[in-house]
Amino acid sequence: MDVLEKCRAWTAEHRRDAGGDCYYRAISETFDGTEVEFEGARVIMAASHDYLGLSADARVREAAVRAVRRFGTSLGGSRAVSGSLRLHEELENRLAQFLGQEAAAVLPSGYQANLMLAPLLQDGDYVFSDLSNHASLDEVIRLGEAKERKFLHSDVAHLKELLASAASEAGKMILTDGIFSVEGDICVLPEMMKLADAHGAHVVVDSSHDLGVLGPNGAGVADHFGLRPLLVTSALSKSLASVGGVIAGPTEVIRYLRFHARTSMFTAAASPANVAAALAALDILQAEPQRRARVLDLAEQLHNGLRALGYDTGASVTPVVPVLVRGRERCLRMWRELCRAGVFTAPMTYPGVRAGREVLRITLTAGHTDEQLARLLAAFKEVGRREGLIPGTLHEGPAPVRIVRPATLPTTRAAAG
Ligand SMILES: Cc1ncc(COP(=O)(O)O)c(C=O)c1O
Structure with missing residues (x-):
């Protein structure tokens, strides 16, 4: 046909x-x-998910304009070869610190930040994912090779059952949104992290909707609960009034993913204007x-x-x-x-x-x-x-x-x- x-x-x-x-x-x-x-x-x-109203803020707009004047509209290449600016590194360091993680990688979109997880999901591993997670977390499961186990929305008993039925020695990862993008409820992170500990699993949280909104420092759901999941991802297009994505976690994991995730290696660098806007928005978010x-x-x-x-x-x-x-x-x-x-x-x-x-x-x-x-x-x-x-x-x-x-x-x- x-x-x-x-x-x-x-x-x-x-x-x-x-x-x-x-x-x-x-x-x-x-x-x-x-x-x-x-x-x-x-x-x-x-x-619009411009939660803090910063896309209209003169300081954010001016930062983007200055970056265009200084670096142009596009870097014309991937971060891996010719597209990495000190400005990207500055944003990565700031975001890692803000999110309470060791290191971070900035991507051109939040969708791509989630696709960065694919190399961690190998044959023989299991990935447990909330049924209400964002489409990009579904997509990375398709891209990876791990066995998929979907649990009912925020249903800890169901997650526990699925974890218990997976081979005990296998690698395991739990994926969840922080604030769910349609329901607007908050993930049960403490319960998930307890289960993860008990079953040798790692937790990844997509904080796209909670960064800038939840937590005493506004750093999202991990900040809200005072916990540190293995990895935190987020779009920059919501509270940070830009376009882009971030994945933050242990230095060796971020470094590994930079080299192994095709979504990082083979895509153009986030534009200078977007990086500068996110940096300026982060300053304001904190101040x-x-x-x-x-x-x-x-x-x-x-x-x-x-x-x-x-x-x-x-x-x-x-x-x-x-x-x-x-x-x-x-x-x-x-x-x-x-x-x-x-x-x-x-x-x-x-x-x-x-x-x-x-x-x-x-x-x-x-x-x-x-x-x-x-x-x-x-x-x-x-x-x-x-x-x-x-x-x-x-x-x-x-x-x-x-x-x-x-x-x-x-x-x-x-x-x-
Ligand atoms: C929870 C969540 N994750 C990821 C994304 C993707 O982010 P981006 O729009 O930057 O690709 C979105 C955006 O809609 C989202 O709501």
Whole structure:
């Protein structure tokens, strides 16, 4: 059969609606990272993971511009040969220190940072992975040679059972997201690390959504629990307001992976602008904890505002706020209606989530204002009632959410009086 046949069949099947008018839609302008121009109207951007609102920060922008002036737009080669700058090394040292690890490698994307794990997953090894992990962690399992064992989402008993059934002398690795990118809940890292110890396994955490958000130092889920997993990976495209990825861990592991992971050896170096932006964002992240306090406060108000309207935000206790919609058609229709009402959300349907688990994901940044939050909630009220997703009047809504925050981080609401 012609290799293109699948494209024809898919197009015929999805001619009318593959959600085609909801995905890959172009935004024409951005305003401070909190609003965008979409289809001629200015709408609230509630689907960006720029948690600390730093993509619009003048210091971050200026750092990127300076790097372009000094080093150009591209290094034109892989880090292994001609593309390594002192700037990459500076970011690697800073990130390793920040994440409490010995060493780090910076990659052009978070996806590639996770693919770096492939050489550790060899024939005869086992890899245990949470069913809700990000697609890039699924991908590295396909790329590696280890036997795959998926455990039910955050189900420690299931993980224990799977670990116990693996050959005791085999190499074992457990993969988990820190904050899960759709559910918004936090991984059970202490329990996983205890099990890992008992079964001779290592733990790898993808901290893409918790770096900058969780922990007394804002260094993510390991910081939150005061633990040190073997390796931490993260995208730089969220709290660090850039594009890129990092993998951090013991020096000998990072060095080994640099030479053995094809995703590092055979790909162009992260661009100078992106590296400089991440460095500047890291400075601000560390110097201005009030940004973290703001994004946590806003998230708590968002959760509870939605819950007061009758929406369910699931098990999330973080700034990743999933609005349970259930049903692909309904999810896409809600997305369109919310855009018309002035709010740009992220419609998560298959393959982003399993069929039947559709959500509209909302993420606000430290840059969003109380007025924007109020407008967002008004749009959800109007559209949800019209679409029959929430009741006209609510007698008893779901219990309020207490966002997870370090005791040492004051709330910006209290500070504002
Ligand atoms: C948990 C998680 N890991 C990895 C990635 C991939 O990062 P990047 O977009 O930089 O490739 C993402 C981004 O969507 C993510 O949410």
